[in-house]
Amino acid sequence: MRKIDIFDTTLRDGEQSAGINLNTAEKIEIAKQLERLGVTIIEAGFPASSPGDFDAVNRIAGTVKNSIVTGLARCVQKDIDTTWEAIKVAEQPHIHVFLATSPIHMEYKLKKSPEQVVEQAVEAVKYAKKLFPLVQWSAEDGFRSDRDFLVKIIGEVIAAGATTINVPDTVGYASPQEYGELFKFLRENVRGADQVKFSAHCHDDLGMATANSIAAVENGADQVECTINGIGERAGNASLEEIGVALHIRKDIYPFETGLNLKEIKRTSQLVSRLTGVVIQPNKAIVGRNAFAHESGIHQDGVLKNPETYEIISPALIGEDDVPLVLGKHSGRAAFRDRAVKMGYDLSDDKLNKAFAEFKKLADRKKEITEEDLVTLLTEQQVLIEDVALYELKSVQVQYGTENIPTATVAVTTPTGEIATSAATGAGSVEAIFNTLEQLVGGTVNILDYRVTSVGKGRDALGEAVINLRYNGYTTTGRDAAQDVLEASAKAYLNAINRQLIQASIRAHQPTV
Numbered sequence: 188m189r190k191i192d193i194f195d196t197t198l199r200d201g202e203q204s205a206g207i208n209l210n211t212a213e214k215i216e217i218a219k220q221l222e223r224l225g226v227t228i229i230e231a232g233f234p235a236s237s238p239g240d241f242d243a244v245n246r247i248a249g250t251v252k253n254s255i256v257t258g259l260a261r262c263v264q265k266d267i268d269t270t271w272e273a274i275k276v277a278e279q280p281h282i283h284v285f286l287a288t289s290p291i292h293m294e295y296k297l298k299k300s301p302e303q304v305v306e307q308a309v310e311a312v313k314y315a316k317k318l319f320p321l322v323q324w325s326a327e328d329g330f331r332s333d334r335d336f337l338v339k340i341i342g343e344v345i346a347a348g349a350t351t352i353n354v355p356d357t358v359g360y361a362s363p364q365e366y367g368e369l370f371k372f373l374r375e376n377v378r379g380a381d382q383v384k385f386s387a388h389c390h391d392d393l394g395m396a397t398a399n400s401i402a403a404v405e406n407g408a409d410q411v412e413c414t415i416n417g418i419g420e421r422a423g424n425a426s427l428e429e430i431g432v433a434l435h436i437r438k439d440i441y442p443f444e445t446g447l448n449l450k451e452i453k454r455t456s457q458l459v460s461r462l463t464g465v466v467i468q469p470n471k472a473i474v475g476r477n478a479f480a481h482e483s484g485i486h487q488d489g490v491l492k493n494p495e496t497y498e499i500i501s502p503a504l505i506g507e508d509d510v511p512l513v514l515g516k517h518s519g520r521a522a523f524r525d526r527a528v529k530m531g532y533d534l535s536d537d538k539l540n541k542a543f544a545e546f547k548k549l550a551d552r553k554k555e556i557t558e559e560d561l562v563t564l565l566t567e568q569q570v571l572i573e574d575v576a577l578y579e580l581k582s583v584q585v586q587y588g589t590e591n592i593p594t595a596t597v598a599v600t601t602p603t604g605e606i607a608t609s610a611a612t613g614a615g616s617v618e619a620i621f622n623t624l625e626q627l628v629g630g631t632v633n634i635l636d637y638r639v640t641s642v643g644k645g646r647d648a649l650g651e652a653v654i655n656l657r658y659n660g661y662t663t664t665g666r667d668a669a670q671d672v673l674e675a676s677a678k679a680y681l682n683a684i685n686r687q688l689i690q691a692s693i694r695a696h697q698p699t700v
């Protein structure tokens with residue numbers, strides 16, 4: 188099988204994503220994980236761009252042993268010298284020099300003629316080659332460049348000593364067919380093409396980065412440049428996990444070997460997400476939270492009978508634990524029964540059907556059915572429990588003024604059916620309400636977390652309050668929504684207390700599960 192080198196640029200092009208700024212320690216941690224993942228080359232940064240980038244590239248070059256470490260440089264001596272200072276500690280020093288070749292970049296950005304660009308590229312590669320055994324040269328905006336010009340300049344940089352030629356689709360404009368054809372054309376027409384590696388570097392502006400990278404590989408590229416989770420400038424780069432897994436899963440049509448240790452993918456993806464702060468979209472291929480989550484009844488039924496009915500990738504392939512079937516409003520009896528059995532419940536068909544009917548009602552109201560919800564539903568069917576009396580909010584009133592101490596007066600119906608009223612002050616309106624409710628429910632309540640968010644948009648959006656509290660030695664989360672955030676907060680508080688009452692009753696009746 189033909190070897191395809193994975194050139195990871197998470198730490199360079201990935202860090203060029205708006206809002207990402209990694210420090211040296213974070214970059215080293217990611218680089219070590221990329222090494223475990225088995226990438227061929229790690230582009231650790233752009234050493235001449237800042238002392239921080241220099242330091243990170245230098246430390247990574249001295250740390251990573253099983254992947255080649257490279258740094259980006261413009262075609263200027265100062266950048267190349269700085270990159271050498273950063274990279275020379277590496278076992279196989281590698282540099283990535285680039286210069287734009289498209290008419291628009293040459294005329295407006297570089298303000299140079301095509302002849303001057305050829306000269307600058309050749310000089311830079313010759314200079315770099317005196318220092319580095321491995322020199323990659325990139326024709327920035329290569330896809331939008333004139334093909335004859337590409338043939339000429341690439342031929343000349345190969346003669347000058349380049350060992351890899353990268354032809355990026357810098358602005359994500361190519362289609363898979365066009366990008367593939369470009370590689371075929373260059374392989375067939377560039378002088379010295381057989382002496383170098385060709386590399387693909389795709390951006391995802393039109394959502395085609397992965398497809399374009401694979402088209403390049405099919406047409407002669409030996410290396411693909413990509414990032415973890417597809418992060419990168421603008422819409423991002425081709426995503427490493429998509430390329431690696433696609434080539435593996437479809438090796439029937441892609442007979443290529445990447446050398447990646449696919450089991451490290453999930454861990455790498457989560458590390459990058461955590462350190463960059465870039466949340467992975469739930470439906471992101473391969474690494475999204477929902478990538479292996481079957482929610483609908485017909486799919487779940489099929490997967491239970493044979494996972495391959497709906498699963499082309501096993502979660503274990505990328506190092507992900509078994510993903511339990513998601514129980515939601517589209518789930519069917521088969522998935523519900525499967526979960527009940529896995530949780531240790533042994534219900535008759537009749538009881539299971541009753542629990543399932545309750546589950547469907549709840550799923551219509553709630554986005555996510557938690558394990559705790561299921562315990563409640565299933566235990567209610569397993570044993571008969573008496574109705575649990577709960578607290579109910581009757582009224583809440585707050586006196587607030589910038590010159591006054593906020594005071595809340597709250598009335599509730601207690602589990603014994605009485606109406607109880609109390610009042611208390613607090614540093615703010617919410618604290619005054621919580622202090623009053625604490626008096627009403629009795630005992631000590633510790634608020635562990637409290638958040639208010641708006642549900643929907645606009646002035647009339649509902650406020651949703653979520654509160655996590657500890658009461659009677661147990662922790663529960665309550666939530667509620669109301670037009671007013673103070674009312675929502677009071678209801679969420681009582682909801683959390685009520686859930687404890689329900690849980691206490693269930694615990695008293697629950698079999699060992």
Ligand SMILES: CC(=O)SCCNC(=O)CCNC(=O)[C@H](O)C(C)(C)COP(=O)(O)OP(=O)(O)OC[C@H]1O[C@@H](n2cnc3c(N)ncnc32)[C@H](O)[C@@H]1OP(=O)(O)O
Binds near residue numbers: 233
């Ligand atoms: C497609 C890509 O992803 S390319 C990589 C993009 N990454 C980055 O730019 C991140 C790091 N960049 C930086 O920190 C800064 O831009 C620096 C340090 C590199 C340069 O900063 P400055 O000297 O202030 O220049 P500035 O960024 O304003 O402009 C870039 C200059 O480099 C020139 N240039 C651009 N690409 C190249 C190149 N490949 N080779 C040589 N010169 C280049 C531009 O023409 C411009 O020159 P000018 O000032 O004579 O017009």
Ligand SMILES: CC(C)C(=O)C(=O)O
Binds near residue numbers: 325
């Ligand atoms: C420097 C080059 C390879 C680049 O990042 C691009 O063209 O997108």
